[in-house]
Amino acid sequence: MSGIRALARRLELSIGTVSRALNGRPDVNPATRDRVLNAAREMGYRPNQSGRALRHGRTSTVGLVMETGNPSTLGGDSFFMWLVDALQEELAVAGLDLVILPCHSADDPIAFLERQVARRAVDALIISATRRQDARIAYLAGSDTPFVALGRSETPGDYAWIDLDFETVARESVERLAALGHRRIAVAVPQGDANLAHLYLRGYRAAVAALGLPDDPALVLRTSASENGGVEVAQAILAMDPRPTAVMLGHEMMAIGLYSTLERAGLRPGADLSVVGFRQNPQLGFLSPSLACFRLDLGELGRALGRSVVDVLASPAGLKPGRLIWPMGFEPGPSMEPPPL
Amino acid sequence: MSGIRALARRLELSIGTVSRALNGRPDVNPATRDRVLNAAREMGYRPNQSGRALRHGRTSTVGLVMETGNPSTLGGDSFFMWLVDALQEELAVAGLDLVILPCHSADDPIAFLERQVARRAVDALIISATRRQDARIAYLAGSDTPFVALGRSETPGDYAWIDLDFETVARESVERLAALGHRRIAVAVPQGDANLAHLYLRGYRAAVAALGLPDDPALVLRTSASENGGVEVAQAILAMDPRPTAVMLGHEMMAIGLYSTLERAGLRPGADLSVVGFRQNPQLGFLSPSLACFRLDLGELGRALGRSVVDVLASPAGLKPGRLIWPMGFEPGPSMEPPPL
């Protein structure tokens, strides 16, 4: 109806000329170009996405896969909300659109990716919350679909990824707690095969061994990646004897449940149990006493992720894919104190 | 490359026949059909989305607009996570795909919608978190794009919507609190023009007037739609004299901040201040004492939303669009008690 044909007819031009004018080709009279652009604006013309994609062989759209149905392993629910913003902005400067593709966690993730890839509705994919062994990466690396993984994996293959430096975060957490005098330090990570949890534990264990701290398996807690997981962490710690004097949280949302359970038990975070966590969600600022944490700026991460996607799409296949280990700065807070007594 | 042409060549059939076989048309030999289907499976053939969309004039995709950059007015961030699941499932039975379109709240929402509509990358749109005066609805109702609004609006126009019955929720909250003996009842809603907040306040005021309770403007609190908003609510209530004996929360996440602030002040939800709220997020079960609330099953809502979209797409333009006011059941909890003394 309101395609380029109608526009051409109305201007008494050929559709070829109109298309060239719209796309800023040089071989069109400036006066004609203005006439076309004005008419296009007036008629509210927008090129049909399907036609353009069909002609170009690409859609100029990248898909961000979002697992639904269970809390995201990485950083809680609002993760996408804050990440997507900057990501979209960064992709826009390269002329790319962003869509979020919801993938039910109960469904087969490979089949889901396969569908997205084969139908060619997106040019590239972004997956997140990578597992230690991740079949999605194995599949995508074997296909010819450009993709970027938010999080690395032990699955072999050449692919671009950006991962949080959770190993350093955990190591430095132990060191900072130990410097305050803590020796029995508990650690909590989401259960499951998430690679982030693995890295966090690896950093924890390395630091504990290096500093000669007690290496008690009971100090390692695996709970759900949510507020409720924090409740479980607190309950487990309260039941321990001897009780650890500090805990490190490998998931943001755990802090909420931990705080409320501690306070209900008459204990204060910081004074009675030191807590050091990780934070990416601006909304978590309400915690009091405020949480000592390693802080991730999801805006910066989103921009880096966008640039990585653009790079992958621009680079000829076979070029070495970009990899990035994302550092995070420590933000002190009164939830960390020397151990009582 | 691996289009229907290659498939046809390999099978020594015409692409027309292959297409008919794949689409289950009757006029194709069953033996041939099997041959085609087997070869398609073997080659991993998937119809190109762009080609099909171009031919059909529709994309079989619906877009769910997600505002990013600020917490969603309706139900916090995890809202989409839990809604999308069932929505997607329901759309799938009608052969529709779902994508989430992130829209930065700082950008012009009309321009965003206009882009989505004109490029014809989706057949229908879903918008949520409707405002009392909502320019998006005015725009979409004036265009020819099928859409469903999650939430109604005072903006005139014929369009399909599903809205939570927050007016009844608020009215019943007041009545239940009054039945326990409460008279000074505070109410908290997100600031801004969200229609849900308006409905909630309307129900509150109607019940307060009907029951002859004190109608003090200071009892109406407007805070941010987040945990931090709950902190503000608690601080405001603690500063009041006379202090209300109960508070109703028009946003889910407020309960978290409210609880923690109350407990830090040495008050217990329920015993010292009755709280009745609203809950849709399964993860909020960690609150203790558990929250008396009106509960929304986002799965059911998502399914209804999906059906509504399918209806809108199937119904000839001009048919009366479906509208639905979504009731919510009350779930008792120890956060509601008779007022102290």
Added chain:
DNA sequence: GGTAGCGTCGGAAACGTTTACGGTGGTGGT
């Protein structure tokens, strides 16, 4: 004055599908 060059434009093919239409061969009936 012919021709090369340039600026500008129209024509047409192509992307991958679907589908209306027509054609083929075979079967059945009269």
Added chain:
DNA sequence: ACCACCACCGTAAACGTTTCCGACGCTACC
């Protein structure tokens, strides 16, 4: 033996866009 009919399949057009190619008119130059 002819015709009608059916089952099956190939042909081609169409969706909206971009882009290659060629054509046209004009200027400038030899």
